[in-house]
Amino acid sequence: xxxVLSKTEEIVKxxxxxxxxxxxxxxxxxxxxQARFSNNQVDITVAWNDYVTDVNLAWKKRIVATQIxxxxxxxxxxxxxxxxxxxxxxxxxxxxxxxxxxxxxxSNADKKLQDPTEYVFEAIxxxxxxxxSQIDSGGILFxxxxxxxxxxxxxxxxxxxxxxxxxxxxxxxxxxxxxxGVECNSTLKDFKPSRAGSKAGEIAKLAKNPKIGEEGxxxxxxxxxxxxxxxxxxxxxxxxxxxxxxQSVFVNRLGQKVAPENVTLKDxxxxxxxxxxxxxxxxxxxxxxxxxxxxxxxxxxxxxxxxKIFKTETTANAGLVAPNAWSIEMDSGDMRREExxxxxxxxxxxxxxxxxxxxxxxxxxxxxxxxxGIFLIDHGExxxxxxxxxISDNALSLLGNIAGISKERQxxxxxxxxxxxxxxxxxxxxxxxxxxxx
Amino acid sequence: xxEDVVDYTLEYAKSKKVEYAxxxxxxxxxxxxxxxxxxxxxxxxxxxxxxxVRVIANGGIGFASTNKWTKEEAKEIVDLAFKYxxxxxxxxxxxxxxxxxxxxxxxxxxxxxxxxxxPEEKISKFVEIDKSLASCGVNITATVTSCSxxxxxxxxxxxxxxxxxxxxxxxxVFVFITVAEQGKTEQAYEQFGYSGGWEAFHEWNATEKxxxxxxxxxxxxxxxxxxxxxxIDLICxxxxxxxxxHESCGHPMEADRILGREMSQAGRSFIFKGGPYWIGTRIxxxxxxxxxxxxxxxxxxxxxxxxxxxxxxxxxLYKNGxxxxxxxxxxxxxxxxxxxxxxxxxxxxxxxxxxxxxxxFVLPGEMSEEELIEDVKSGVYMKSFTEWNIDDKRFNQRYVxxxxxxxxxxxxxxxxARPVIxxxxxxxxxxxxxxxxxxxxxxxxxxxxDPGQGVPVYTGGxxxxxxxxxxx
Numbered sequence: 044x045x046x047v048l049s050k051t052e053e054i055v056k057x058x059x060x061x062x063x064x065x066x067x068x069x070x071x072x073x074x075x076x077q078a079r080f081s082n083n084q085v086d087i088t089v090a091w092n093d094y095v096t097d098v099n100l101a102w103k104k105r106i107v108a109t110q111i112x113x114x115x116x117x118x119x120x121x122x123x124x125x126x127x128x129x130x131x132x133x134x135x136x137x138x139x140x141x142x143x144x145x146x147x148x149x150s151n152a153d154k155k156l157q158d159p160t161e162y163v164f165e166a167i168x169x170x171x172x173x174x175x176s177q178i179d180s181g182g183i184l185f186x187x188x189x190x191x192x193x194x195x196x197x198x199x200x201x202x203x204x205x206x207x208x209x210x211x212x213x214x215x216x217x218x219x220x221x222x223x224g225v226e227c228n229s230t231l232k233d234f235k236p237s238r239a240g241s242k243a244g245e246i247a248k249l250a251k252n253p254k255i256g257e258e259g260x261x262x263x264x265x266x267x268x269x270x271x272x273x274x275x276x277x278x279x280x281x282x283x284x285x286x287x288x289x290q291s292v293f294v295n296r297l298g299q300k301v302a303p304e305n306v307t308l309k310d311x312x313x314x315x316x317x318x319x320x321x322x323x324x325x326x327x328x329x330x331x332x333x334x335x336x337x338x339x340x341x342x343x344x345x346x347x348x349x350x351k352i353f354k355t356e357t358t359a360n361a362g363l364v365a366p367n368a369w370s371i372e373m374d375s376g377d378m379r380r381e382e383x384x385x386x387x388x389x390x391x392x393x394x395x396x397x398x399x400x401x402x403x404x405x406x407x408x409x410x411x412x413x414x415x416g417i418f419l420i421d422h423g424e425x426x427x428x429x430x431x432x433x434i435s436d437n438a439l440s441l442l443g444n445i446a447g448i449s450k451e452r453q454x455x456x457x458x459x460x461x462x463x464x465x466x467x468x469x470x471x472x473x474x475x476x477x478x479x480x481x
Numbered sequence: 482x483x484e485d486v487v488d489y490t491l492e493y494a495k496s497k498k499v500e501y502a503x504x505x506x507x508x509x510x511x512x513x514x515x516x517x518x519x520x521x522x523x524x525x526x527x528x529x530x531x532x533x534v535r536v537i538a539n540g541g542i543g544f545a546s547t548n549k550w551t552k553e554e555a556k557e558i559v560d561l562a563f564k565y566x567x568x569x570x571x572x573x574x575x576x577x578x579x580x581x582x583x584x585x586x587x588x589x590x591x592x593x594x595x596x597x598x599x600p601e602e603k604i605s606k607f608v609e610i611d612k613s614l615a616s617c618g619v620n621i622t623a624t625v626t627s628c629s630x631x632x633x634x635x636x637x638x639x640x641x642x643x644x645x646x647x648x649x650x651x652x653x654v655f656v657f658i659t660v661a662e663q664g665k666t667e668q669a670y671e672q673f674g675y676s677g678g679w680e681a682f683h684e685w686n687a688t689e690k691x692x693x694x695x696x697x698x699x700x701x702x703x704x705x706x707x708x709x710x711x712x713i714d715l716i717c718x719x720x721x722x723x724x725x726x727h728e729s730c731g732h733p734m735e736a737d738r739i740l741g742r743e744m745s746q747a748g749r750s751f752i753f754k755g756g757p758y759w760i761g762t763r764i765x766x767x768x769x770x771x772x773x774x775x776x777x778x779x780x781x782x783x784x785x786x787x788x789x790x791x792x793x794x795x796x797x798l799y800k801n802g803x804x805x806x807x808x809x810x811x812x813x814x815x816x817x818x819x820x821x822x823x824x825x826x827x828x829x830x831x832x833x834x835x836x837x838x839x840x841x842f843v844l845p846g847e848m849s850e851e852e853l854i855e856d857v858k859s860g861v862y863m864k865s866f867t868e869w870n871i872d873d874k875r876f877n878q879r880y881v882x883x884x885x886x887x888x889x890x891x892x893x894x895x896x897x898a899r900p901v902i903x904x905x906x907x908x909x910x911x912x913x914x915x916x917x918x919x920x921x922x923x924x925x926x927x928x929x930x931d932p933g934q935g936v937p938v939y940t941g942g943x944x945x946x947x948x949x950x951x952x953x
Contacts, residue, residue, distance in 0.1 A: 078565075081741045086575075087542040087569075088568065089546075090562070091546050092549065093547075093548060106521075106522065106523040109525065110527040131521065131604065132608070134520055160565070160568055180745075212745065223745075288625045289623040289659045290657075290668075363523055364522045364523050397748075397873060398870035398872075399870070402668075402881055404668060405659060411870070431877050433870075435879075458933070459933050478879075479877070
């Protein structure tokens with residue numbers, strides 16, 4: 044057992060000795076690096092070193108938490124935490140922390156992910172090849188390396204190393220013509236920043252001379268990046284906590300058809316994903332959870348407590364209060380990207396979006412604003428670059444109107460908009476409501 | 482907070498070949514509680530403390546932070562920041578607009594100290610809110626309530642002689658409700674924020690406000706009618722005025738956006754050099770003056786000095802309908818040949834300070850609310866909003882009403898269900914013909930930066946009247 048794991052275990056033992064019923068301590072040594080660039084130059088390069096132990100403690104169903112930044116502070120911190128628990132209020136629905144001892148998969152973190160700047164210019168160069176010397180580009184290169192040690196009084200003990208690299212580039216060919224590309228991975232294997240640059244550049248080139256689009260109901264081809272934003276919506280809504288607080292269109296829909304037969308969605312923080320992890324925050328081994336299986340809503344995502352409320356098992360998506368989706372995957376479809384476009388007589392191709400906001404999460408009414416390339420499709424071909432349009436629709440309707448899924452998929456993540464990371468195809472959705480300013 | 486480590490870090494940074502160096506330390510005593518439908522889910526109590534160094538070397542910027550308070554760690558982060566700054570190898574070198582070094586201390590006072598309010602008392606207050614909501618006569622099917630208190634101490638030093646200490650207590654409360662009536666649901670949330678002590682909790686009347694919201698949602702379900710789409714007058718309540726001021730004035734006036742530094746995330750601005758809009762261009766009617774002011778005492782966005790040590794002051798963004806003054810930090814000010822107006826903020830020691838708003842609001846006019854309404858023949862009074870958004874150039878925006886009423890011949894009629902204004906920034910502000918006397922504020926958390934930095938702000942203003950806008 045490593046020194047850090049021993050010290051983490053010591054925290055749990057001390058808390059138990061002081062009277063805690065259940066304790067989880069998770070120590071993270073994180074090293075994060077990020078280069079931010081704009082106007083084709085690096086604006087700032089940032090390094091964060093973060094050392095923290097998160098302690099979650101239950102005493103007579105009172106749940107309290109703290110963070111310890113220095114192992115010398117342990118005794119006082121735990122004592123204070125237990126005192127806090129004793130004056131706190133019971134959560135009758137607390138179902139305990141996960142019990143058992145588990146075998147975990149091997150971590151596959153990449154320790155070489157240290158210096159963030161080297162790939163930035165590769166991506167800019169690739170975008171410039173498409174756009175030409177007038178290119179204006181910005182973005183980030185981010186790397187993460189975390190050593191995580193978890194000890195639970197209920198059995199789980201584990202160590203994980205988690206790494207990630209992300210290159211995000213937005214390229215402008217004109218003031219109002221831009222494209223966005225991303226390249227994400229858990230390791231350097233198959234990480235090609237030029238792929239992100241080329242995609243951003245290709246879209247930016249196509250997006251030149253945009254006209255203001257027209258309101259209406261369109262069949263829309265969604266690029267993997269914008270579809271990643273929709274995964275963020277559905278992924279959040281499938282958390283059991285969102286169900287409990289009614290911030291979801293999936294309330295009371297388990298076992299029901301919510302999408303066409305060709306739609307299978309799962310949460311899977313597997314080896315390739317930026318969010319790869321071998322256990323959740325309770326120490327339960329993570330796994331693939333199919334939550335929409337051939338169009339049928341199969342499960343919500345759970346921690347131990349929410350699972351007990353719903354009379355099921357944890358899906359290893361624990362956060363302390365709310366279960367989270369880690370990394371979403373959509374099963375591939377049966378069409379090539381080009382074939383998908385050919386299905387569209389007159390429609391749109393959307394490449395990115397931001398600012399998704401709901402009127403009512405339970406009903407699902409929302410709007411979001413496409414950005415970067417927006418294109419009019421005519422008989423399967425991109426005909427015109429457009430701008431200034433908004434999707435004003437419903438989260439359940441969009442899911443239900445999926446009409447085609449591409450064979451190709453891309454691992455995408457972008458800022459807080461396409462989050463959590465996902466493995467996302469091109470998707471055709473029928474009858475999407477588009478509005479604009481008047 | 483170990484000030485000797487901070488001072489050591491600055492001295493070590495200055496020993497490198499740097500054009501500029503600063504060290505910013507922050508210690509935050511945090512308490513958070515979350516309740517779901519009256520049940521306490523968890524209570525978090527923690528102290529987060531660390532420091533960062535930012536240097537300019539060879540015209541590039543490097544930044545590094547740590548939460549390990551040792552001199553060895555300090556050296557490591559300075560070395561990293563210095564290495565990164567030099568590696569930027571920029572063609573156009575970054576420099577900061579000039580400022581004199583300042584030595585000062587500032588604090589925000591508390592009438593009722595947050596640290597003297599026990600966890601039991603905090604919990605019981607929010608359980609009471611939930612009980613009141615449960616018995617208010619509206620079928621509320623879910624509530625989520627969270628309360629955060631932060632006692633933030635900062636210590637800032639730079640190579641130009643600045644040495645600034647500060648202490649700011651803040652309290653933030655968020656309540657979200659779902660109302661179900663006649664098989665339909667409506668939802669609303671309210672955020673309350675304050676710089677100061679627990680006295681804020683008594684002044685907010687959070688329970689009454691949430692009960693009001695619940696009744697409004699019930700009315701929307703049971704009595705609300707859709708508006709007939711068309712060109713009508715629209716009166717925006719202070720909440721709607723405030724979000725519009727924030728989204729379509731405050732954000733596009735951030736100089737880092739204008740210069741493109743946020744292009745890949747929060748986006749750019751419809752204002753840019755050589756474009757149709759610049760300082761002096763008309764963007765609204767004479768009735769429109771929008772300011773951003775960090776110096777409002779006890780406001781949620783309050784600060785006396787920004788995170789680059791520049792003294793805070795009111796900024797006139799749109800003045801009598803003209804684009805007037807951008808929000809600047811020292812980097813953007815140097816690029817545009819001006820001085821910083823103290824708009825540099827960071828949410829924690831591990832984030833770079835970037836250009837941010839503080840409290841953005843429309844200045845009042847001279848009319849009463851009643852006078853604004855009585856001169857409307859056909860219109861809608863949108864008191865508050867639910868869904869909203871704006872594009873990344875801050876030009877095309879949409880606000881969907883939560884509490885809204887039809888106006889006919891100068892009188893308020895029945896509730897209107899989810900009226901929508903979807904329009905451009907110049908159309909919105911040019912349509913304003915009058916504003917009421919009273920300014921009200923709402924608390925919000927403004928998002929920007931990568932990684933995201935949610936900073937506390939006020940949005941606000943009077944009621945404003947828009948003539949002849951398309952509402953659907």
